[in-house]
Amino acid sequence: MSKRVVITGAGIWSCLGTNMEAVKESLYNGKSGIGLDQDRLDYGYRSGLTGIVERPQLKGLLDRRTRTGLSEEAEYAFMASREAFQMAGIDDQYLLDNEVGVIFGNDSSASAVVESARIMAEKHDSAMIGSGLIFQGMNSTVNMNMNTIFHLRGVNFSVSSACASGSHSIGLAYMFIKQGLQDMILCGGAQEVNKYAMSSFDALNAFSVRMDDPTKASRPFDKSRDGLVPSGGAAALVLEEYEHAVKRGATILAEVCGYGFSSNGGGISQPSDVGSFVAMTRAMGDAGVTPDDIDYINAHATSTQQGDMYEAMALDRLFTGKHALISSTKSMTGHECWMAGASEIVYSLIMMQNNFVAPNINFVEPDEYSANLNLATKTVDTEIKTVLSNSFGFGGTNSALVIKRL
CATH class of the missing domain: 3.40.47.10 (Thiolase/Chalcone synthase)
Structure with missing residues (x-):
C-alpha cells in the first residue's frame, strides 16, 4: 500500500528574498528581483541582466574547513535547508538519531572548474588547486555538503536534468517515501549566479537584452518577450511520510500527491x-x-x-x-x-x-x-x-x- 507524502518544512534563498517571509512579500507585491550586472558586460556578455542574489555570510554558522568545500550554490542550499529543517521542527539531535535522505537538483558547478583551470594555467602545479575546489566543482557538490553538514544518512544523490532538475528531485523524493523506502528526505534545487555559469547560454542568444529597464525584461507569455533572464539561489523542502509527520506532531504545510x-x-x-x-x-x-x-x-x-x-x-x-x-x-x-x-x-x-x-x-x-x-x-x-x-x-x-x- 503506497504511503502519503507531505511537506513539513520549506526554505528559500532567492533574488526575491532570503527567507520565506521576505519572499512572500515580494510575491504578493509583484516585486522583481532582477537587475543589471556590469561585470557580465565587462566579461563579454551580450546581456548583463540577472537575478540579484545576496551571498550568505557563513562565518559563525559553519567552520572554516566546511566553508572551504562549499560551492556558491551549496552556500545557498545550506541556508535554504537550514530554514526548511527549522520550519519542520528538525534539530541536530533528530538528524543524528534518525535516517534522513537528501536529493538535490544541480546540473553544473562552473565557477570552481574555471578557477581550477585558471590556477593550472598560471601555476602549472596541481598542488596549488587545493581540496576545496574539488568538492565545489562536482555536480554532486550540494548533496555531499548537505549530507556532511546535517549528518544525513539516507538516500543521497543529485539530479542533473537541466532546468527540470529541482522538480525531478522533489518527484523522486516523493516516490521514495511513497514506496516506503524513506520516512523523510531533504530535497530541492540550487543554482550558482556567478558570471562563469551562464556565458554559454548568453552565446545562444537566449537572454533578454532589454537592459534599459531590468525589472521589465522577463516577460513570460507576452508578445514582446525577447529572451529569458538568468537567476539562481536555492530552495529546499522537507518531505515526510504522512503518518510519520503526524506521530511526531509536525505541522503539515501541504501534500505532494x-x-x-x-x-x-x-x-x-x-x-x-x-x-x-x-x-x-x-x-x-x-x-x-x-x-x-x-x-x-x-x-x-x-x-x-x-x-x-x-x-x-x-x-x-x-x-x-x-x-x-x-x-x-x-x-x-x-x-x-x-x-x-x-x-x-x-x-x-x-x-x-x-x-x-x-x-x-x-x-x-x-x-x-x-x-x-x-x-x-x-x-x-x-x-x-x-x-x-x-x-x-x-x-x-x-x-x-x-x-x-x-
Whole structure:
C-alpha cells in the first residue's frame, strides 16, 4: 500500500528574498528581483541582466574547513535547508538519531572548474588547486555538503536534468517515501549566479537584452518577450511520510500527491507541447485530479519565444474554459535554472498558505498562443487548494508536480 507524502518544512534563498517571509512579500507585491550586472558586460556578455542574489555570510554558522568545500550554490542550499529543517521542527539531535535522505537538483558547478583551470594555467602545479575546489566543482557538490553538514544518512544523490532538475528531485523524493523506502528526505534545487555559469547560454542568444529597464525584461507569455533572464539561489523542502509527520506532531504545510514526467525525444534544445501535455496529465493522473480540480498553475514559461509558445499550446489544450489561474513567477525571479522546479513549488506553497496568486508581471499583450490563457496579471486574493507546477529543460526533459492543501 503506497504511503502519503507531505511537506513539513520549506526554505528559500532567492533574488526575491532570503527567507520565506521576505519572499512572500515580494510575491504578493509583484516585486522583481532582477537587475543589471556590469561585470557580465565587462566579461563579454551580450546581456548583463540577472537575478540579484545576496551571498550568505557563513562565518559563525559553519567552520572554516566546511566553508572551504562549499560551492556558491551549496552556500545557498545550506541556508535554504537550514530554514526548511527549522520550519519542520528538525534539530541536530533528530538528524543524528534518525535516517534522513537528501536529493538535490544541480546540473553544473562552473565557477570552481574555471578557477581550477585558471590556477593550472598560471601555476602549472596541481598542488596549488587545493581540496576545496574539488568538492565545489562536482555536480554532486550540494548533496555531499548537505549530507556532511546535517549528518544525513539516507538516500543521497543529485539530479542533473537541466532546468527540470529541482522538480525531478522533489518527484523522486516523493516516490521514495511513497514506496516506503524513506520516512523523510531533504530535497530541492540550487543554482550558482556567478558570471562563469551562464556565458554559454548568453552565446545562444537566449537572454533578454532589454537592459534599459531590468525589472521589465522577463516577460513570460507576452508578445514582446525577447529572451529569458538568468537567476539562481536555492530552495529546499522537507518531505515526510504522512503518518510519520503526524506521530511526531509536525505541522503539515501541504501534500505532494502527483508527479509526472516525459521526454520529448527531439532536438536537444527543442521544447514540445506534446511532452508538456504528457507530463501534466501524468502528474494529474497520479494525483487523481482533473483540470477542473486545479486552482493554480505555476507555469515554466521562461520568457523565450519557443518555450512559452509550446507550453501555452499545452495549457490551452488542457485548461481553456477551466477556472485555474496561471502565472509564471519567472516574470519576477528570472529563470532560476537548476533550482527553478523546486523554488516554484516553494513559491506556490507560500501562495497556498497565504491565499493569493502571485502575478505574471510585465504581461502587456498576448500572442496567438497565450490569448486563451487565464493569466493572473495582477495579484489575486483567492483560496488555493490544488496546484500544478511545470518544469521543462534542455534535452527534452519534462516534469510536473501536483501539491494539495490538507
